[in-house]
Amino acid sequence: MNPEIIDHLVSRYPVLESLKERIAEAAHAIIKCFENKKKLLICGNGGSCSDAEHIAGELVKSFELIRKPDNEFKKRLIKISESRGSFLAEKLQAGFPAISLNSNTALISAISNDISAEAVYAQQVMAMGNPGDILLAISTSGNSPNIIDALITAKTAGLITIGMTGHSGGIMKKYCDILINVPEQQCASVQELHRPVYHTLCRLIE
Numbered sequence: 001m002n003p004e005i006i007d008h009l010v011s012r013y014p015v016l017e018s019l020k021e022r023i024a025e026a027a028h029a030i031i032k033c034f035e036n037k038k039k040l041l042i043c044g045n046g047g048s049c050s051d052a053e054h055i056a057g058e059l060v061k062s063f064e065l066i067r068k069p070d071n072e073f074k075k076r077l078i079k080i081s082e083s084r085g086s087f088l089a090e091k092l093q094a095g096f097p098a099i100s101l102n103s104n105t106a107l108i109s110a111i112s113n114d115i116s117a118e119a120v121y122a123q124q125v126m127a128m129g130n131p132g133d134i135l136l137a138i139s140t141s142g143n144s145p146n147i148i149d150a151l152i153t154a155k156t157a158g159l160i161t162i163g164m165t166g167h168s169g170g171i172m173k174k175y176c177d178i179l180i181n182v183p184e185q186q187c188a189s190v191q192e193l194h195r196p197v198y199h200t201l202c203r204l205i206e
Helices: 003-012 014-035 047-060 071-080 082-091 105-114 122-128 145-156 171-175 187-205
Strands: 040-044 098-100 134-138 160-165 178-181
Touching (some): 014 160, 014 178, 040 047, 047 187, 071 082, 122 145
Parallel strands (some): 040 098, 160 178
8 A cells, every 4th residue: 555645645635634544544444355355335425425426436447547357357258258258358447346325226215215214324234234344434424314324234234334524523433443534514625625535545445
């Protein structure tokens, strides 16, 4: 993991100096998760919902570096189908298993209607989360009930929990193994700092 990437972040956003170690810790945890063939679940509301999908988009496919499948996988593709396998061997990118829990509209509406709107993420963590996986939960206030419930469920299921929030940490801080609480309180200002933080995480992971 390249510490210069975090140094670059802090040079552009000096207010994040105090979070250097926690950003590095979060990146290390996610890297270890992927190395162990585990997955990253991500959730948030509103703008943080968009952030969750943004993070998944940077990880499931290449972000800044070219990530090609290994040669053995390419050979197997071509063995199964010489024409399409050759195309896939050339085009596919080696991705990381990062899942945005915001993205399944049918499932979210079913959980909201049949169980509770506050359980939209907790139910998905219950179904998909396994020990060694990570839940990355994003809440600008730290007090969103559906985020808190997802974190409680994740800890119960043996997941590592990482929270991104504002300065106070809110209620969610006591359920986070790693807390990245940027030094802002207003929603827009918190989100403005979340984006460079998670881009830095994606750079470190890649």
